[in-house]
Amino acid sequence: MVDHVTTIYQCTLPFHEYKINSRGHLPFSTSKLSHPNSKQNQKPLPSPHPANAEAPITMVTVSVKWQKEVYPAVEIDISQPPYVFKCQLYDLTGVPPERQKIMVKGGLLKDDADWSKVGVKEGQRLMMMGTADEIVKAPEKGPIFVEDMPEEEQVVNVGHSAGLFNLGNTCYMNSTVQCLHSVPELKSALTEYNQLGKSNDLDHSSHLLTVATRDLFNDLDKNVKPVAPMQFWMVLRKKYPQFGQQSNGAFMQQDAEECWTQLLYTLSQSLKLPSSSEGLDVVKALFGIEFDNRIHCAESGEESTETETVYSLKCHISQEVNHLHEGLKRGLKSELEKASPSLGRSAVYVKDSRINGLPRYLTIQFVRFFWKRESNQKAKILRKVDYPLSLDVYDLCSDNLRKKLEGPRQVLRDAEGKKAGLKTSVKTSVSTAGDSKMTEAEESSSGSGEASKSTAQEGLLPEEEHQLTGIYDLVAVLTHKGRSADSGHYVAWVKQENGKWVQFDDDNPILQREEDITKLSGGGDWHMAYICMYKARVVPM
Template identity: 40%
Template sequence: MPQVNVIVKWKGEDHKLEVETDDSVEVVKIQLYTMTGVQPERQKLLFKGKTLTENTVLNSLNIKEMMGTPGELPKEPENKTLFIEDMSDKQLAETLKLPSGLQNLGNTCYLNSTLQCLRAMPELQESLNRFTSGSTDADNLTASLRDLYRNLNQTTEDAAPYHFLQILRTAYPQFAQRNPNGYMQQDAEECWTQIVSSLKQANIPVPNQVSGSSSETSSTEGSFIDRYMTGEFTSILKCIDAPEEEEVVIKENFMKLNCHISVIVNYMQNGIMMALDEKIEKNSPTLGRMANYSKTSRISRLPSYLTVQFVRFFWKAEQNVKSKILRKVKFPIELDATDFCTDELKNKILPLKNRLREFEKERESSKNKAKLAINNDQDIVNSNNDETANIEELKKLIDPDLEKDVGANVSGLYDLCAVLTHTGRSADSGHYIGWVRKENSEDWIQYDDDRVKPVTQEEILKLEGGGDKQFIYL
């Protein structure tokens, strides 16, 4: 491999380069790049008036001198690259196709976060679109919510919920409380309760695809709130002071579960179970006076959407303020509610739930195998066919009574779809944020009033509490 000294002229200067004659022009360009900083694709090498290609071998040429130029320097692009960290909130929302945020109208983060979390239910939005306006405060609030959601779904611009807020304050004057600095901060859970109560009073219908396709035997009586967000407790009352007194069984509806927080509660499921087993005082017909009772409640109907409140606030009489329990409480991305249910409901949901769990294990096993091999097209087709067969099998395992109960959960399993968090030491101060999972995705959206951004599932799991950071409330 004889060597030859090549003179390359660039920027009016001669550059001496020692190359192997067995090398190609491509190798020479790389050497020139290390010497001059000119990218190989921008180099033009001429020999006896002809441009040399990268594949030209030097020993095919009678080389004495090669002349090179850097070629035409690239022009600066007319539109400069805009990086995400340099984008405004509006540019970020348009680029990432983020949903619209809600402007803070003066301590209204409690409202904005509540509205964004309720918006996570597509069936609710469809039911609202079927609602026709009425004349009561509840009707007006419902119609305003319908119009607000329609507006949010048609634009990436932030919205100012003036009209909805005005109606809310008229219907529920507590949200119109003021201090010398303006409107006061309010409790997001109280806001959630009043909005859902209004939707219930307005009697918004069940989603159209359900009422239009359900069989005659399906139960579609009641509003969306009754069918999709309301569960039922079956409770047993036993008199502790008079054990001989006959037990009393009562049924009660609920629209949210409470997670009690104490020094022994580390997980949401433990806090919920504590709230289901409680001690109360009531009049005893046997003793003719107030007596102590144990009240054991279990769920006899699970709604499609289950709301859980972390009972973090308690009243401090000496300070006249709602103080906050800062304890860290872990919560799951998927909740199995079977342990909260009556034996009768357990028997109805267990066949489907157990088969779903088996499918999840099989799917996870398939994913692990896929990492070790590349499937061909036929493998993918077979997988899709198997998935269709699985769905048909699962449908057959749905209990007939639950299948008729429109809006009921038929498996006892729930996927986390929205979280409302709070930071601060009091419910009537601090700041609220809504976090909503994107449909059919593990990615989430953070709604901090009009500041909307994508977040990961890992960030959601960090909202478990402790200290003064944002953590889960609803």
């Protein structure tokens, strides 16, 4: 930049010009200068240049060609650095000095070059290259504020769906709905229910609850302002009267896990996969966990095996349990008492379970409540039990399922290794097909990419196109605050499609940091995890 401005001072004596220096003073004393009307005799001022010497040339006129334009008479003050000349060209062309490339003898003209060495001559044509600044145009439309947008566009802009009004101790219901609403495949199946219609063997109350769930999910997607789930609540109470219990004229608080279980049971009866010849329900495909059970009686030596499908894993809490994984392992082994044919009386049997089929969404219930006879209510275990953002259930699976998981797990490891800049295994890096698998696996594990997008659009994720890995990522937490399941307060904490976490405290959605989600592990009267929902990491076939 130019750090001073040089101006011309016209002396009162004719034909003399003097320059003012950087401090704003003439380069000589003015004490001997007089007003032009003064009659005082004055000796003539000495000429700034000797009479026998030529005044140095300080101004050179050149032409400048830029693109198709030619600027024929551009004056260069060679007593100033070239940057001043570039500023002149900026006024003419709109090309900022830092973008200007001016061709001179010896290369490009630098901002601090010496003009005497550049050798610019009178009438010389200079060539300039560079892109001009874009002219800022006035916006064709005025600013659009969020509150002026349609509700559907506001939802996209805000980044999360609406909250739910508490209709009177209905936080257990609201938190359940918010967690299940985060499952895009379930929403897709509910949307298709409109075309499928009611099946002949479905009772009317289940049909009404399915329709009410579908409509409530749609309302949450289309609104930013809180939604009143009145119709859903009325139908839920009609289907399951226990949720309509009252005390002193007010509806009572209920157990959120019971609401979760009953709602999923109803949807399992109404939502069927149309492509399944066996009539497999959507809920089983999304949430069903298949167990291989070995039942053994040590006293009689009897042993039997069976399979069963459950919709959640239980984390049993005791003094020895500090982490979710420890509680899950304890839940795989239990004792039961039943009649023994060989003994002719009841005996104790040990039941060992292993997972033989994994779901798309893994639901885990922390068994925090037990029936306390003294107070005649469900008391709460406050013990802190840590849980991770990513859960690996490989060691909880049967040998048969482990073998099936080994290949997909290797593909996932290679994809994550490639992402971290590590070498991949020989098996998955030999062919381009392996590279393609790894790329899709990276997208699936990060929760982004076309694989994740297609999941929401197509409804269920076909098993023939994707494979489970046994690794799951946390997407929703339902917490309870208080000392009893039938009192206190329930809240949903849900991970959005953009990766951000939102706490749905009834009608009040609040953004949360991811590191705060795992702090809901208990140990006091603060919100603590009661139900966790994990989403599977998948890889393509």
